[in-house]
Amino acid sequence: MPKNWIAPIHALALAAAAGLILAGCAASPTQEQSPAGVEERKPGEGGPETRGAKPGQVPTIDLTSKKQAASPLTDPNNILSKRSIYYDFDQYDVKDEYRPLVEAHAKYLRDHPDVKVLIQGNTDERGSREYNVGLGQRRSDGVKKMLLLLGVKESQIEAVSLGEEKPKDPGHDEQAWSQNRRCDILYPGEY
């Protein structure tokens, strides 16, 4: 019963508050978005576009806008947008073809010492789940070690394992398994 009472009161209160805010904003027409303000930002992407801010208008934060500041981490033309390292069966060393990828992320992390990454190691579905957690860890530890050798700080990296639990390809053949023997490098907001 109380729910039925409270809901309309909340709605009224919200409407009243919104009215007050609108009135307040209208009184200060050229208010800019403060850098320290509460701006919702999709992590890993550039800041969302802010429209409006003309006299008599309030600024709008449009999270649906496609036009966002390009981030090298998500720019498909940048090697930093490549995050996955694949492995042969029972293998844990980073193959030569993935060295440029790891080196690019090492450089980015050196240039952005406050950014942290999570490296998730994965295995195919064969064998014990817990042993596969160990195997996935060996893969992610390998990528971590390479990043450390390339000058990234230890505090910037966490290497973990998902074992066989999160297959990218749910199939049960070598085609699927080759997709699932993998490490992913994830930046904040991507996991």
Added chain:
Amino acid sequence: MSRRLSVRALALAALLLAFFGPAALAQLSIEVTGAGAQRIPIAIVPFAGEGALAPSISQIVRDDLDRCGLFRTLEVPPLTPPPTEASPVNYAEWRSRLADALVLGSVAARPDGRFEVRFKLFDTVKGEDLSGVAYTLQREQARTTAHHIADFVYEKLTGEKGVFSTKIAYVVKRPDRYELQISDADGANEQALLISHEPIISPAWSPDGRRIAYVSFQQKKPIVYVQDLQLGKQRVVANFKGSNSAPAWSPDGGTLAVALSRDGGSQLFLMSPDGSNVRRLTSSSGIDTEPTFSPDGQSIYFTSDRGGSPQIYRMPATGGEPQRVTFEGSYNVSPHVSPDGKRLAFIARHNGKYQVAVMDLATHQQQILTDSDKDESPSFAPNGRMILLATVIGGRGVLSAVSADGRIKQRLSIAAGDVREPAWGPFIQ
């Protein structure tokens, strides 16, 4: 005959479950796919007045005894007046019906709304009253009471404790979520402990049956939690940098063994069940994981690839040099020691198939118990007779149980869902 009938009834029940409501869909059903060579023929007469208490207590006792593979329950035509545990027993007549044992009982409603269930077990061959029990119970305790009666009968006639009133834990994978569930050993009474969008693995019962340790990926990495069954509270016990996994309880409940990658690699550590007092147990450059204590608490068995391929090792629980235990084949994992400490169940890979094997720890003789090819997570029943495991049939995860001699096989399947990661709970006082 009766076994076949009850299997058919179960199949029908499974079919019905497939068509009706989501609550019914969650239920595990058990199918017996093999039985012991010599089964004790036993008559369980419908308890006088049991219609007042649904489900039928005598039927649950019959189902329990039939499924375990050591008994053959006989069809009993309706008797008028229905005999009770106090009725005189004509042993010769029951012998002529080929019953070696007989259970008689009664159910009576009490004025306070509770019920009284009484039963007696008789050895018809010796003409002997093997005694019985009287229970006072609430309506919702009917099923539990029936399991206790089955345990009593089982223990009197086989000499070992029954496990019908124990619980099992397992994980159900659904299209959009994972559920950590517990149920009675027959799959009834299932309850979800944890529902998550992320995987859950490795449930492990505390020795007192009150808590379950498990690994949940809800924070996008493996973290070990302990959950109190009564309070329903999830407590983080190992969340170090890296992966935290493979929890196992010491037999006294005072210590958890876990696999942590915090110092690099995957190594074994011991800790208090509240997460304090963490100390490292193994130091290898390989993967050390899947620790499990021997029942006397003196040894820890675990999986390690320190020798080049994953094999099972044993070491003192206080630390020390590990000794290799498995030598046949290049992949032996997931150890679990029998309650008497004499046998080791594990998963062996053989010709690309992952199957449950049992090793006699004194002679090191080993035997493959299953003919499936994707077995996982074997755990002994607390009386050591059956081994619960997960396997895959028709692309779907099912639970299965096999007797330690490989003769008796049961399959527990869930109508809509993929079941895995079973763990058989302890005897509960």
